[in-house]
Amino acid sequence: MDFSLSEDQELFQNTVRGFVAKECPSQTARAIFDGTREGAAALRRGLAEIGVAGLVIPEAHGGVGLELLDLALVAEELGRGAVPVPFLGHALATLALARGGSASQQAAWLPRLASGEARATVALAEDGGWLPATWRAEHANGRLRAVKRYVPEADGADLFVVGCRGGSLALVAAGPEAAVTAAPTLDRGRPLATLALDGAPAEPLAADAGLLIDAACVLLAADAFGAAHHLVRATAEYLQTRRQFGQPIAQFQAVKHQLANMALEIDPTRGLWWYAAHAFDHAPADASRAAALAKAHITERAQQVARDAVEAHGGIGFTWECDVQIWFKRIMFDRLWLGAPELHRERFAALEDW
Amino acid sequence: MNLQFGSQYDELRAAVRAFCAETWPPRGTEARLGPRDQAVAWRTRAIAAGFLHRTVPRQYGGAGAPPDVMGDLVIRQEFDRAGVPHVGSVQGTHMLVPTLLECGTEEQRRAYIPRTLTGEITWCQGYSEPGAGSDLASLQSRAELDGDEWVLGGQKIWTSNAHEADMMFGLFRTEPDVARHGGISYLLIPMHTPGIDVRPLRMMQGGLDFCEVFFDGARIPATNIVGRRGEGWKVTRATLKHERVLIGDSTGTRMAFAALVALAREVQRDGRPASEHPAVRQRLAEIAGYVATQEWAVARMLTAFQRDRDLEVLSELLTAKLFGTNVQQMIVKLALDLIPEQGLCEPTPEEVAMSNRPLTRGRWVSQYMFSLAASIAGGTSNVQRNIIGEHLLGLPRDRRPPAENKES
Numbered sequence A: 001m002d003f004s005l006s007e008d009q010e011l012f013q014n015t016v017r018g019f020v021a022k023e024c025p026s027q028t029a030r031a032i033f034d035g036t037r038e039g040a041a042a043l044r045r046g047l048a049e050i051g052v053a054g055l056v057i058p059e060a061h062g063g064v065g066l067e068l069l070d071l072a073l074v075a076e077e078l079g080r081g082a083v084p085v086p087f088l089g090h091a092l093a094t095l096a097l098a099r100g101g102s103a104s105q106q107a108a109w110l111p112r113l114a115s116g117e118a119r120a121t122v123a124l125a126e127d128g129g130w131l132p133a134t135w136r137a138e139h140a141n142g143r144l145r146a147v148k149r150y151v152p153e154a155d156g157a158d159l160f161v162v163g164c165r166g167g168s169l170a171l172v173a174a175g176p177e178a179a180v181t182a183a184p185t186l187d188r189g190r191p192l193a194t195l196a197l198d199g200a201p202a203e204p205l206a207a208d209a210g211l212l213i214d215a216a217c218v219l220l221a222a223d224a225f226g227a228a229h230h231l232v233r234a235t236a237e238y239l240q241t242r243r244q245f246g247q248p249i250a251q252f253q254a255v256k257h258q259l260a261n262m263a264l265e266i267d268p269t270r271g272l273w274w275y276a277a278h279a280f281d282h283a284p285a286d287a288s289r290a291a292a293l294a295k296a297h298i299t300e301r302a303q304q305v306a307r308d309a310v311e312a313h314g315g316i317g318f319t320w321e322c323d324v325q326i327w328f329k330r331i332m333f334d335r336l337w338l339g340a341p342e343l344h345r346e347r348f349a350a351l352e353d354w
Numbered sequence B: 001m002n003l004q005f006g007s008q009y010d011e012l013r014a015a016v017r018a019f020c021a022e023t024w025p026p027r028g029t030e031a032r033l034g035p036r037d038q039a040v041a042w043r044t045r046a047i048a049a050g051f052l053h054r055t056v057p058r059q060y061g062g063a064g065a066p067p068d069v070m071g072d073l074v075i076r077q078e079f080d081r082a083g084v085p086h087v088g089s090v091q092g093t094h095m096l097v098p099t100l101l102e103c104g105t106e107e108q109r110r111a112y113i114p115r116t117l118t119g120e121i122t123w124c125q126g127y128s129e130p131g132a133g134s135d136l137a138s139l140q141s142r143a144e145l146d147g148d149e150w151v152l153g154g155q156k157i158w159t160s161n162a163h164e165a166d167m168m169f170g171l172f173r174t175e176p177d178v179a180r181h182g183g184i185s186y187l188l189i190p191m192h193t194p195g196i197d198v199r200p201l202r203m204m205q206g207g208l209d210f211c212e213v214f215f216d217g218a219r220i221p222a223t224n225i226v227g228r229r230g231e232g233w234k235v236t237r238a239t240l241k242h243e244r245v246l247i248g249d250s251t252g253t254r255m256a257f258a259a260l261v262a263l264a265r266e267v268q269r270d271g272r273p274a275s276e277h278p279a280v281r282q283r284l285a286e287i288a289g290y291v292a293t294q295e296w297a298v299a300r301m302l303t304a305f306q307r308d309r310d311l312e313v314l315s316e317l318l319t320a321k322l323f324g325t326n327v328q329q330m331i332v333k334l335a336l337d338l339i340p341e342q343g344l345c346e347p348t349p350e351e352v353a354m355s356n357r358p359l360t361r362g363r364w365v366s367q368y369m370f371s372l373a374a375s376i377a378g379g380t381s382n383v384q385r386n387i388i389g390e391h392l393l394g395l396p397r398d399r400r401p402p403a404e405n406k407e408s
Helices: A007-023 A026-033 A038-049 A068-080 A088-100 A103-115 A209-241 A253-282 A284-318 A324-336 A341-351 B007-023 B028-032 B035-048 B069-082 B090-103 B106-118 B232-247 B251-266 B278-306 B310-338 B361-375 B381-392 B402-407
Strands: A120-123 A138-140 A143-152 A159-163 A169-173 A178-183 A192-201 A203-205 B123-126 B142-146 B149-160 B167-173 B184-190 B196-201 B210-221
Touching: A007 A038, A007 A068, A026 A038, A026 A324, A068 A088, A068 A209, A068 A253, A088 A103, A088 A120, A088 A143, A088 A159, A088 A169, A088 A203, A088 A209, A120 A143, A143 A159, A143 A178, A159 A192, A159 A209, A169 A192, A209 A253, A209 A284, A209 A324, A253 A284, A253 B278, A253 B310, A253 B381, A284 A324, A284 A341, A284 B278, A341 B278, B007 B035, B007 B069, B028 B035, B035 B106, B069 B251, B069 B278, B090 B106, B090 B123, B090 B167, B090 B232, B123 B149, B123 B210, B142 B167, B149 B167, B149 B184, B149 B196, B167 B232, B184 B210, B184 B232, B251 B278, B251 B310, B278 B310, B310 B361, B310 B381
Parallel strands: A120 A159, B123 B167
Antiparallel strands: A138 A143, A143 A192, A159 A169, A169 A203, A178 A192, B142 B149, B149 B210, B167 B184, B196 B210
16 A cells, blocks of 8 residues: 655646745735736746646646646645635636547647646536536537536636536537626635526536536645645744744744644645545545545635634734735635535535435 | 555455454363453464564564564454454553663563563553653652662552553652653563552543552562663653554544444434434534544555655654544544433443443443543643644744753
8 A cells, every 4th residue: 555645746746836936925826816917827827837737638638647636736735825826627627528528529628728728617506506416507409508606717718617407517618608707706816706608509528517526625625735734834933933921922832732733633634635636536436425525624624724823823813914814715715615514524424324 | 646455465464364263252272261361372373473563573472574564554454353352461562562672681572572462461651650740750759779679669650550460661760869851760660579559540430440559668670670770761762652653543543433423323313313413414524524534644654654754744643642532532522422311321330341342332431531541641632732833833842940941
């Protein structure tokens, strides 16, 4: 048994980490949070250059031909840096196309998506809920009618993978019948939108929406892990500089124990999302179960870490000016997009046959 | 990443499974022995077959095999499945034996290790004192050299199994002029020595597993010291390390959680199995997140140990004890909420007695209380938080009172 990353995976993750450290210091994340969007496009191009855009796209179509675990390793780094760049939607859409696209669909889209020349995303949630059983989107006679909510990366997307009634998927190219309306988004680094499809031309995509739910759970868990892992370290660092009563406040045991509890909650969960990612490609019978548990557990723990981080910072932690809020909201997105932990705990319970 | 054990380990697993089926439960004359003798006889066979205490060198009663953490895991899984008595006196096998292998003399190793491995000699750990708990280096029990004997005085407390143990490994102040860590030696003490008085303490759940041990002029041979005089603190470092890993193992958690799920299926709430009740399902799934976290953290550690890359799993290593403690406590708390009326009833002595299985309802009540011992023994949870803060996050050490700064 070998529960560790390969050398290639370690190398690749280090590359992404180095890229984030260099190209997206917290000032960049903050600038985008404060309203400038120019930086985001450059970050996306830079990540595409190191292969992120085509990570799970087969090599024959210009991608790297890797697996969900490799995507999740990127998600960890993007969470760590709270990198405000389109990733989740594109990753899920390319995964669906790589798994279920017809030869002509793949040939038409994958090379451009792999190079970063085109962008894709997924449109899943409706007002009725996050999971396929609640979707009402109707795909008939090559046309699709639906109102999809909380669509990530919709602004400027060239292609949408849309969840339809019964859990089937359809491909919709950007066009006049696919209207994108920006939604006010708490995590400003990852703006959401409503996608209104009014008889938009659509092609069926032969992959199951359950696949996307599982993959999304893993990527959100990995992102939340990276973000919370960063927050623990950033908070520990700050509390060593902040002095009261003549000493760094990190030296007070109450503070030290609070930090230790934060690390205790998040640090050991790395293997949980690693396994869920691994199961997606190598233990399909266990994939949904592992993904639901990872999403529920890690995003919940990460959110508490983020709350503790605000508290530990004191007054400054509560300000817009302090970076903690950026990671806090990043984790809120991870925890709530695709449904709160309660939803996924119940899914897990059902999959366990309790 | 490859979660298959591979054919080599599949063969090992089959061999261990066959061995267990053949040897347990005992047959023939062995079936008439008492539980301890049965366990000793079984362990002797398991060691001879190369399945138990594998890395201990042959001359000290082990199998002399190279370290193989994956093989150990496979074997432990099969042992647990079969319910064989592979876990003996853990103070002996997991603390004393590694210590003697690192610091003991040849005579000590030959005298104690083989029979400790089988369980013929059982051990207790004489560390804590009334005035020396987390601050172990402030201990006051003393040993004075008189001719070729150490003469012992003082008191140990919270000494698990002292009333049943054959031997104690303990810390005693042998260098009265040297303060704290520098004045302590590591001694091996036969518990039947005159001048030792063992008084069991009744624990809150009613059991008698730990004791006070009083030393009043008990004499032991001068050679019963491990390491040199005044170096006992160094000698203990190995054992503390092993104790933490022991408590951080995930097997016990997995079994306890399976028992919890079985309990939830069995008891009724609102006219249906509690496992179908939404609130119970939420709590079970929340705990499942912790159980799985621990399991994969252990898998990461095992892989790292196998490859000598321990530093990569520092997070998992330093949080293992506290994490395991917390998960165990979550499990028993939910169990008790599933059987609230049982919690009003005092457990019987059988239910209180230490045994892993079966987890009857009264055992859950006992465990509800006993699980708190894990927050205290082997480094309290608050000490663990200090360790995580200082060694994982690099936070500054606490300020010590001035008097103590002078001493250490």
